[in-house]
Amino acid sequence: MKKKQLFENAVQAIFLLLGLVTVGCVLLITVYLIVSGIPAIREIGLFNFLFGKEWASTAEEPKYGILPFILTSVYGTAGAILIGVPVGFFTGVFVSKIAGKRTRAVIESAVNLLAGIPSVVYGLVGMLVLVPGISKIFHVPDGASLLAAIFVLSVMILPGIIKVSVTALDAVPKEYEDASLALGATPDETFFRVSVPAARSGIAAAVVLGVGRAVGEAMAVMMVAGNVANMPSLFESVRFLTTAVASEMAYSSPGSLQRNALFSIALVLFLFIMLINATLNCFLKRNREK
Amino acid sequence: MKKKRKLYVFLVRAAMYACTALTVFLLFFLLGYVFIKGIPHITWELLSTKPSYLADRIGILPDILNTIYIILATLVIVLPLGVGAAIYLTEYAKNRKTVAVIEYAAETLSGIPSVIYGLVGMLLFSNNFGTSLLAGALTLAIMNLPTVMRTTQESLKTVPQSYREGAFGLGAGKWRVIRTVVLPGCVDGIITGCILSVGRILGESAALLFTAGFAHVLNGILTGLTSPGATLTVALYVYAKEEGEFGVAFAIAAILMILTLLINLSATLVGKYFAKRRNA
Numbered sequence: 001m002k003k004k005q006l007f008e009n010a011v012q013a014i015f016l017l018l019g020l021v022t023v024g025c026v027l028l029i030t031v032y033l034i035v036s037g038i039p040a041i042r043e044i045g046l047f048n049f050l051f052g053k054e055w056a057s058t059a060e061e062p063k064y065g066i067l068p069f070i071l072t073s074v075y076g077t078a079g080a081i082l083i084g085v086p087v088g089f090f091t092g093v094f095v096s097k098i099a100g101k102r103t104r105a106v107i108e109s110a111v112n113l114l115a116g117i118p119s120v121v122y123g124l125v126g127m128l129v130l131v132p133g134i135s136k137i138f139h140v141p142d143g144a145s146l147l148a149a150i151f152v153l154s155v156m157i158l159p160g161i162i163k164v165s166v167t168a169l170d171a172v173p174k175e176y177e178d179a180s181l182a183l184g185a186t187p188d189e190t191f192f193r194v195s196v197p198a199a200r201s202g203i204a205a206a207v208v209l210g211v212g213r214a215v216g217e218a219m220a221v222m223m224v225a226g227n228v229a230n231m232p233s234l235f236e237s238v239r240f241l242t243t244a245v246a247s248e249m250a251y252s253s254p255g256s257l258q259r260n261a262l263f264s265i266a267l268v269l270f271l272f273i274m275l276i277n278a279t280l281n282c283f284l285k286r287n288r289e290k
Numbered sequence: 291m292k293k294k295r296k297l298y299v300f301l302v303r304a305a306m307y308a309c310t311a312l313t314v315f316l317l318f319f320l321l322g323y324v325f326i327k328g329i330p331h332i333t334w335e336l337l338s339t340k341p342s343y344l345a346d347r348i349g350i351l352p353d354i355l356n357t358i359y360i361i362l363a364t365l366v367i368v369l370p371l372g373v374g375a376a377i378y379l380t381e382y383a384k385n386r387k388t389v390a391v392i393e394y395a396a397e398t399l400s401g402i403p404s405v406i407y408g409l410v411g412m413l414l415f416s417n418n419f420g421t422s423l424l425a426g427a428l429t430l431a432i433m434n435l436p437t438v439m440r441t442t443q444e445s446l447k448t449v450p451q452s453y454r455e456g457a458f459g460l461g462a463g464k465w466r467v468i469r470t471v472v473l474p475g476c477v478d479g480i481i482t483g484c485i486l487s488v489g490r491i492l493g494e495s496a497a498l499l500f501t502a503g504f505a506h507v508l509n510g511i512l513t514g515l516t517s518p519g520a521t522l523t524v525a526l527y528v529y530a531k532e533e534g535e536f537g538v539a540f541a542i543a544a545i546l547m548i549l550t551l552l553i554n555l556s557a558t559l560v561g562k563y564f565a566k567r568r569n570a
Binding site (some may be wrong): 004007008011012014015019020021022023025026028029032036086087088089090091093094095097099106107109110111112113114116117119120121122123124125127128129152155158162170177186188189191192212215216217218219223242244245246249250251252254262263266269270273276277280281 | 295298299302303306307308309312313314316317320323324327351370371374375377378379381382383389392394396397398399401402403404405406407408409410412413414417428432435436439453463464465489490492493494496499501523526527530531536538539543547548550551553554555557558
């Protein structure tokens, strides 16, 4: 009997260990990023690093200011949200409230497929369709710009926004809508004035999720944004926080200030993402408690 | 109805139809564009050879093999971890705080962008035993851990409590109950988790650039895992961005699109199959 108990305890301990692997990974990632991100910030100075307007890591007198990257990430995300959220939102309402069973199934599988397309494919199509298109329509010499990145990002965040808002809208109690219809509102008025407000925290979660995706996307942006460390401007080649890390990592030598500064950028990006995730969890929790 | 109300209804309707049409159009445009540009470049030679300067040709066989190796290695690593964690959470954990901490950690992991995974994977794995497919697979395993954990957990919740009680009543120990009753009941969750992970691994590039590198060498699985190699997505990136070989890039893109289609299809079919079996 004792032997059996011992065995069961051992099994439980193994499963506990497996459960704690996730926690360990999060801690490991956090610790590694902080440990490798701090030295460069110390050397450059927090203020100069975050608010320096110039990034010239390979110049004779290197400058490590990441304000252009931060602002580009912020503007790029804001632009993607501005385009992606309305489109995703209206599609979400259509799918959840208006589409019949068949239509809904078709649109949902289309959305799933959009979500599954690898980001390099988005980047490739952006590179060959959007970039030349922008340069032709707006008469700029090079179409690889913030605008191109915004378009690509808004398409990439679309499926997530649609899925989360559909889930939120599906969860609105039928009674609310019935009451509104009984009071004489048309179906469309009901959906937008009753169902949408009732699902607002879920829709807010969809927006925050989109923000997280847009801030974190690297490869597609790298292929269409041109990758020059300019201050953000719609028709200029720009570099995001993510692409700043990815584009110089390959040729910076280990241990150099340049590479350490890249780790510091990653740390800044990580803090941004943690902030966004905390907001997301907050909305999702509110949704669940309701 | 007042004019203003009529206008409102008209506008929101129009917006809904327009946006939905745009979403569907985007998908068809992407599919059509990639297929038209890519499929003519898919040749047997491309699929079955490795790149060679002497013969002046590009072949993607090494990239295809690397993708398969990395998928296999990642699944082998992530399945025990993810399924084990899910079993702990639903079967063992009594302390609500522990559950909350583990679930919060999983949510955090699923929100971290892939560049950061790439960076940490480089520090943790590649710097210790070299840039290799194995380092990439370990990185991807951490990335996919929350997915496998969540799908397994969902399906564990659908295993009726009475099954467990019945097994306990017959005198089975906890481990035996898990092995014979609980695990067979969550096969659908594990399979769904695998399919989703495969989809994600297939599409991943940023996390692999610095961990698995971008070599196009033809290797067997064992040497392959310990040496650097590009997966299909990484190869696409390199051919498009660094080498300007757009024909090859589009061929790879078309292959990736077809695989994505297949993965989505199989996810739907598996879901339907298990839903039917459960209701029967």
